[in-house]
Amino acid sequence: MSMKGIYLKEFNQASWDSFSKLFEELGQKMDPAWVERARLQGIPADISRVLLCEMGEYAFEWMAKDIPALGDQSPAVYLETEEGAQALRAAIMRMPR
DSSP states (O other), rough: OOOEEEEEEEHHHHHHHHHHTTTHHHTTSOOOHHHHHHTTTTTHHHHHHHHHHTTTHHHHHHHHHHHHGSSOOOHHHHHHHHHHHHHHHHOOOOOOO
């Protein structure tokens, strides 16, 4: 099974909703230019809010990198399908903090 498949299998919408809600207040203070840049790059708002809160502007560079934990694919490739986006959400929740 691919890494994407593993993450997709463990994705839970309610868990993601609770997790991403933690970033709502911080997300309101985020640079609007970053929010717009993420929107233009097709990054879903919930994902961009979490990543930008945690990584700042580096999130844009990270989105384009091949990540070993993602099966040496980029997060941007995961966003090409809804299943991939869900898998990315699960992977983001597993990231060390």
